[in-house]
Amino acid sequence: MFENRPDRSDEVVLVGRSNVGKSTLMREITGHKVPTGQKPGVTREPNHFDWASEDFMVTDLPGFGYMQGVEEGHEEAIKTEVVQYVEEYAENVMVGVLVLDGKAAVDIIDRHSGDDEIPHVVELYYLLEELGIQPVVAVNKMDKVPDRDERLNDIADRLGLYPPWKQWRDVIAPITAKKGKIGPFEDAMKSHLEAAKRDDLKKFFA
Numbered sequence: 730m731f732e733n734r735p736d737r738s739d740e741v742v743l744v745g746r747s748n749v750g751k752s753t754l755m756r757e758i759t760g761h762k763v764p765t766g767q768k769p770g771v772t773r774e775p776n777h778f779d780w781a782s783e784d785f786m787v788t789d790l791p792g793f794g795y796m797q798g799v800e801e802g803h804e805e806a807i808k809t810e811v812v813q814y815v816e817e818y819a820e821n822v823m824v825g826v827l828v829l830d831g832k833a834a835v836d837i838i839d840r841h842s843g844d845d846e847i848p849h850v851v852e853l854y855y856l857l858e859e860l861g862i863q864p865v866v867a868v869n870k871m872d873k874v875p876d877r878d879e880r881l882n883d884i885a886d887r888l889g890l891y892p893p894w895k896q897w898r899d900v901i902a903p904i905t906a907k908k909g910k911i912g913p914f915e916d917a918m919k920s921h922l923e924a925a926k927r928d929d930l931k932k933f934f935a
């Protein structure tokens with residue numbers, strides 16, 4: 730299990746495959762220089778940013794799937810650790826942000842969908858639901874997606890959210906984290922924090 734977790738009662742976690750932009754989004758949220766990179770597998774340990782006065786933190790977790798320079802067995806081990814982390818702290822996690830690469834997600838999901846196979850990202854989405862964690866799907870790298878509505882409808886469909894995606898604006902948030910365009914994500918976060926009666930945390934997503 731990952732060490733060095735600050736003891737904060739409320740938490741937002743960022744999860745998803747490697748290289749989708751979790752750490753880039755973390756940077757945008759916190760304003761801190763979180764390491765990011767072009768090669769999958771940059772984040773190997775959780776990055777926690779915490780605000781003691783609000784008893785709150787945001788955690789950027791290592792990514793699932795292919796990681797450059799990492800042995801296959803170790804990738805699996807990291808994936809298991811990420812799942813265990815979310816399970817262990819489910820009580821604390823107010824929102825689970827599933828970050829996707831808007832350009833690649835549908836192809837990856839479809840490639841791994843079969844009779845006895847559920848793609849990792851879909852599995853992760855179900856895990857959040859099972860654990861009673863409010864999901865937000867941050868569909869990142871929208872700057873690379875030409876057919877925006879079509880793509881977002883497909884993503885909604887693959888997650889079992891009946892299209893059109895616009896019905897799910899509090900769950901599906903198209904963003905371009907690299908350019909700081911994260912308004913739809915902030916709006917979704919604010920609506921869930923309000924529902925959780927934590928209006929005091931909305932300032933971190935403004």
Ligand SMILES: Nc1nc2c(ncn2[C@@H]2O[C@H](COP(=O)(O)OP(=O)(O)OP(=O)(O)O)[C@@H](O)[C@H]2O)c(=O)[nH]1
Pocket residue numbers: 746747748749750751752753754764765766767768769770771772773790791792793869870871872873904905906907908
């Ligand atoms: N085009 C585009 N690239 C982005 C965007 N957001 C992040 N990236 C790039 O995607 C790459 C991966 O970003 P990271 O934030 O390191 O991704 P990560 O999900 O934290 O990756 P791991 O730590 O390896 O799991 C970097 O080269 C980023 O600059 C975006 O909105 N658009």
Ligand SMILES: [Mg+2]
Pocket residue numbers: 751752753764765771772789790791792
């Ligand atoms: Mg990272």
